[in-house]
Amino acid sequence: MDTQRAVRARGITKCFGDVVALDGVDLDLTSGQIHGLVGPNGAGKTTLLGLLLGLAVADDGSLEVFGRPVGRALAAPAGVAGFVDGPGLYPSLTARQNLQALASLRGQDRRTARVDEVLEEVGLREVADDRARGFSLGMRQRLGLAAALLARPRLLVLDEPSNGLDPAGKKHVHGVLTRLAGEGATVVLSSHRMDDLEALCSEVTILATGRVRFSGPIGKLAAETRELDYRLITSDPEAARRLAADAAGVRVVDGEAAWRGAEALVVRAQAPALERLVARLVGENLAIREVAPVVSPLETAFLTLTEEPEEHMDHAAQADHTEPASHTEPASHAEQAEQKAQEADR
Amino acid sequence: MTVTVVEQDVIPPGAEEEALRVPVTRAYRFELVKLVSQWRVRLLLLVCWTAPGLFVAAVDQQGTLPSDTLFGRWMHTTGWAGPLVVLGFAGSWALPLLVSVVAGDVFAAEDRLGTWRHLLVAVRSPRRIFWAKTLAALTALVLLVAGLVASGVAGGVAAVGNRPLVGIDGHLLTPSDAAGKVLLAWACALVPTLALAAIGLLGSVVLGRSPMGLLVPALLAVAMQLAQMLPLPVALRLALPGYAFVCWNGLFAAPTQLGELLVALAVSLAWIVVATAVAYRLFLRRDFTNATDDGTGRRAGVLAILPLAALLALTFGVIAAATPSTGSGITQAKVQQSVATAFAHLYRMQTAQLNRPAVTEAQLRATATCDRSDGQVDPVGAGNDWRCVITWHLPGTTAPGNAVYQLNIASNGRIEADGDGPKEVNGYFLVHTPAGDAPNPLWQFDGNVELLPTSPKG
Numbered sequence: 001m002d003t004q005r006a007v008r009a010r011g012i013t014k015c016f017g018d019v020v021a022l023d024g025v026d027l028d029l030t031s032g033q034i035h036g037l038v039g040p041n042g043a044g045k046t047t048l049l050g051l052l053l054g055l056a057v058a059d060d061g062s063l064e065v066f067g068r069p070v071g072r073a074l075a076a077p078a079g080v081a082g083f084v085d086g087p088g089l090y091p092s093l094t095a096r097q098n099l100q101a102l103a104s105l106r107g108q109d110r111r112t113a114r115v116d117e118v119l120e121e122v123g124l125r126e127v128a129d130d131r132a133r134g135f136s137l138g139m140r141q142r143l144g145l146a147a148a149l150l151a152r153p154r155l156l157v158l159d160e161p162s163n164g165l166d167p168a169g170k171k172h173v174h175g176v177l178t179r180l181a182g183e184g185a186t187v188v189l190s191s192h193r194m195d196d197l198e199a200l201c202s203e204v205t206i207l208a209t210g211r212v213r214f215s216g217p218i219g220k221l222a223a224e225t226r227e228l229d230y231r232l233i234t235s236d237p238e239a240a241r242r243l244a245a246d247a248a249g250v251r252v253v254d255g256e257a258a259w260r261g262a263e264a265l266v267v268r269a270q271a272p273a274l275e276r277l278v279a280r281l282v283g284e285n286l287a288i289r290e291v292a293p294v295v296s297p298l299e300t301a302f303l304t305l306t307e308e309p310e311e312h313m314d315h316a317a318q319a320d321h322t323e324p325a326s327h328t329e330p331a332s333h334a335e336q337a338e339q340k341a342q343e344a345d346r
Numbered sequence: 347m348t349v350t351v352v353e354q355d356v357i358p359p360g361a362e363e364e365a366l367r368v369p370v371t372r373a374y375r376f377e378l379v380k381l382v383s384q385w386r387v388r389l390l391l392l393v394c395w396t397a398p399g400l401f402v403a404a405v406d407q408q409g410t411l412p413s414d415t416l417f418g419r420w421m422h423t424t425g426w427a428g429p430l431v432v433l434g435f436a437g438s439w440a441l442p443l444l445v446s447v448v449a450g451d452v453f454a455a456e457d458r459l460g461t462w463r464h465l466l467v468a469v470r471s472p473r474r475i476f477w478a479k480t481l482a483a484l485t486a487l488v489l490l491v492a493g494l495v496a497s498g499v500a501g502g503v504a505a506v507g508n509r510p511l512v513g514i515d516g517h518l519l520t521p522s523d524a525a526g527k528v529l530l531a532w533a534c535a536l537v538p539t540l541a542l543a544a545i546g547l548l549g550s551v552v553l554g555r556s557p558m559g560l561l562v563p564a565l566l567a568v569a570m571q572l573a574q575m576l577p578l579p580v581a582l583r584l585a586l587p588g589y590a591f592v593c594w595n596g597l598f599a600a601p602t603q604l605g606e607l608l609v610a611l612a613v614s615l616a617w618i619v620v621a622t623a624v625a626y627r628l629f630l631r632r633d634f635t636n637a638t639d640d641g642t643g644r645r646a647g648v649l650a651i652l653p654l655a656a657l658l659a660l661t662f663g664v665i666a667a668a669t670p671s672t673g674s675g676i677t678q679a680k681v682q683q684s685v686a687t688a689f690a691h692l693y694r695m696q697t698a699q700l701n702r703p704a705v706t707e708a709q710l711r712a713t714a715t716c717d718r719s720d721g722q723v724d725p726v727g728a729g730n731d732w733r734c735v736i737t738w739h740l741p742g743t744t745a746p747g748n749a750v751y752q753l754n755i756a757s758n759g760r761i762e763a764d765g766d767g768p769k770e771v772n773g774y775f776l777v778h779t780p781a782g783d784a785p786n787p788l789w790q791f792d793g794n795v796e797l798l799p800t801s802p803k804g
Contacts, residue, residue, distance in 0.1 A: 016633075053467050055634060074470040081467070088464020092383040105368050105376045105468050147464075 006031050006155050006186035007052060011061035014047050014210075021047040023210040024061070029155070029188055034181045036197035036218075037190040038298070039207035040306050045159070045190040048207070049084045052076065052157045052188065065155060082157030087144020091133035095124055095143050098132055102147050118146040123172035137164025145173060149180075156180060158189040162196045174200060194299040204298060206305050213305040221301040229253055229294040230274055232265045235287035240265050243280055249273030266294060368469045373478030374485075377452075381486050386447055394444070394493035399501025402428030406505040416514070416595055416760065416792060421502075423781050424509040426524040428502030429495060430598075433535055436494055437591030441539045442567030444490050449483045449546035450560040453629070457555035462634050476629050480547060480622065487543055488536070495532045499525075509781060513598040514794045515684065516691030516787075531594040534607060541587040541614040542567065544621035545654070551625045551632075552650045574758055577727060580675035580797045581666035583758070584609050585658055587617035592758045595794055605798040613661050620657045624650055675797030676755055678716055678725035684761060685734050685751065686714040688793040693738065695787050699777040705741060712738040716753070728757040733766075747771065749788070761793035 007029035014022040022044045029035050037045045050056045051063060054076025063070045068077050089098055096115055103113035119125045122142040127135070132143060141161055148156055161173060177187050177200055191197050197204060198218060205215040214221065234240040244252050244267045253266040269277065274291075281288055293300070368376075381387050405411065405421050405428070412418035415434050420427040456462045469475050511524035519527065542563045549562030570588045583589060590610035596603030628646055690712040697705055716734040717725045725732075732753035737746045750766040765772025765788060772788040 050463070053463075054470070055463055055466060074466060074472075083467070084463055086460060088459070088461035090380055090383065090459065090461065092385070093380070097379070097383070101376050101379050102468060104379075105372050107368070107372065 008064045012058045013060035029186050032184045034187040034201045036201035036204035043207040044210040046084050049157050079154030081148040081151040081153035083144050084159040089132045094129050096128040118149040122146045138169045156187045162193045194296045208306040221297045227268050229268050233290040237263045247277045367471045370474045374481050377478045377482035394490045398432040398498035402501035403505040424511045425502030425506040426511040429498030432498040442564050445542040445546050445563040448486045449543035452479045452483045453550035454559040514595045515599045516688040517600045527597045534594045537611050537614040538588045538590040541617040544618045548621045548625040551629045552646050585661040603796045624653050674727040680795045681716045682714040684793045686712045689736050692787045710738045728755050730754040759795035759797050765789045
């Protein structure tokens with residue numbers, strides 16, 4: 001058994017009547033990793049997460065969680081927690097009562113359970129005695145996360161956990177997930193918020209119509225996709241524009257940066273060309289204040305991969321399926337450049 | 347790519363998997379916490395534990411009595427009449443409504459809140475969830491019914507007093523006997539309550555988030571109320587799951603009329619078993635992976651209704667075959683027997699209240715001659731056109747006494763007799779009782795016709 005591998009899915013197929021929700025999905029999740037699941041509505045994300053939680057059983061294929069084959073509904077092994085389709089909370093109970101009831105259900109002493117600790121962790125300590133009925137969507141999401149944390153999960157499965165979160169809530173949730181991953185737990189989450197996924201996830205899987213379109217490190221997406229538009233803010237916009245216009249593989253996109261004023265410049269390039277431009281700007285003693293993709297690589301990849309014709313996607317997916325989410329492959333130069341750009345952006 | 351299909355028996359039923367499952371006791375506590383946290387359940391608990399007592403105490407302060415309700419005319423005489431009046435009302439309306447709110451919503455609430463998946467992940471066993479929810483609903487209902495009993499008894503005994511109760515056939519029950527039978531009557535009413543609860547659970551499972559699930563027990567109770575008013579054959583009346591709500595009054599006769607009650611309780615038990623089993627089966631068949639599926643559907647509806655329809659037909663057939671009468675069960679002989687018996691018992695009571703020499707029922711040798719519409723209608727069945735002439739004898743006198751009563755007989759066999767002369771015997775006048783002045787007990791009285799032809803002696 002691979003002790004580093006939390007989940008190994010091969011050829012997972014799940015149908016609901018005539019609807020194929022998952023079609024031969026492969027997925028590998030490594031311990032200590034935050035893995036994002038992206039896809040348009042109806043892509044099969046929730047179904048896949050439901051399988052991990054043991055809510056359903058695949059019609060075909062194999063699924064292993066912590067090295068144990070999962071073949072029956074509700075047979076997911078210990079250490080798996082989370083929620084799909086929103087957190088399950090009882091509005092007539094307070095936040096604390098929701099968690100205490102859950103702790104009692106799991107056989108924990110409701111007085112000694114880590115209820116206050118997890119409420120603190122998700123930033124709900126001050127409203128612990130308020131009924132969940134009055135909670136906003138973001139607060140409900142955080143309470144759902146707290147409920148999952150009570151189980152001390154080794155695999156945390158979250159469906160759209162960022163829905164409705166305000167910046168403070170987002171900070172709490174991101175902090176919790178990052179800490180969990182740092183402690184060796186595996187987190188898999190679905191989201192339509194590309195910025196969240198880019199900020200949190202080391203790897204993503206893009207699903208469309210029940211099939212995997214991409215699975216791997218986010219940095220690899222830049223190489224997989226076409227040119228991106230980057231916003232470039234320097235100390236001398238005119239000089240930067242002139243140099244960008246002269247740079248090979250770089251095009252200046254007019255009009256895109258109007259909202260940011262004359263100091264912003266938008267260029268379209270692949271990562272290597274952008275990297276060369278940045279080096280030249282630095283060489284010309286221009287201070288670079290910001291280099292960031294106008295649309296995130298993940299979002300670009302999402303739009304590209306989920307809108308491509310079937311044949312092209314099949315090819316891309318097949319290539320990725322050979323070893324999804326593998327960390328062993330060294331990142332290419334372009335990937336490294338992309339990662340650097342992202343780090344600069346952050 | 348090689349595809350591996352994981353068979354169901356790949357995972358051995360090991361200790362780890364079993365350890366993940368939550369015991370029914372813990373899931374039961376969880377369900378109870380959820381139920382009790384609902385404001386409407388708390389409100390019902392408060393009402394059930396206070397309203398009957400307040401009602402009985404309030405009636406004691408009033409000049410008029412709810413005489414149209416069984417035992418209502420004795421509410422000023424004894425504290426044990428109050429809880430029986432409450433039972434009569436509860437069997438018709440309150441208990442079905444309680445069942446609707448508790449059992450009719452116990453499964454549907456999870457659909458409404460979208461918490462099924464959360465619960466399944468936590469408990470990991472639909473079977474245990476089903477039994478936990480069922481037991482929690484049962485507990486809540488028992489608590490609510492216990493409140494009705496306790497409050498009614500406490501209010502009655504505190505406000506009116508622990509005095510003998512006049513039975514359905516006019517005989518006197520000692521306070522301790524009355525207490526035991528009041529509790530037994532409520533216990534009997536609990537059985538059809540649970541039958542309605544089982545049907546409510548089934549409705550809650552089948553109808554999902556539809557509000558119809560909540561209304562199923564209440565609608566069924568209304569339908570049964572309407573059915574009780576119709577001239578149905580006895581066998582069909584007894585085959586209804588709620589008939590025990592109305593036939594507990596046989597406990598207050600001497601000898602006790604147990605036949606109908608036992609049959610009705612057996613029928614209610616059968617409904618509990620069948621409805622719960624169908625609900626269990628449909629619940630386990632439900633696909634919880636599909637968030638849009640709340641278990642509703644034509645097929646589920648048919649699978650729920652067919653077994654219950656079959657049970658109704660089966661119980662009707664068995665009762666009809668086991669008892670010789672499939673008519674109304676109300677015959678001239680039974681009416682005459684019932685009225686004469688009640689009259690004799692109450693005559694003794696009147697004699698004591700008027701300080702006359704005591705007589706026994708045997709000395710009175712009371713008989714009744716009853717007909718309908720002056721003999722123009724066959725003397726069978728329910729109706730308000732019954733008329734009885736009662737004849738009795740007093741020691742030392744040769745001429746028998748005669749009294750006339752107009753009867754209103756309900757289709758469930760309940761008799762309301764209204765004195766029609768002579769006024770010295772059954773007119774309205776006040777008599778002195780230990781509880782104070784009260785109307786002449788022979789003026790108006792209740793009786794009961796046992797619908798089944800025979801009755802075990804109690």
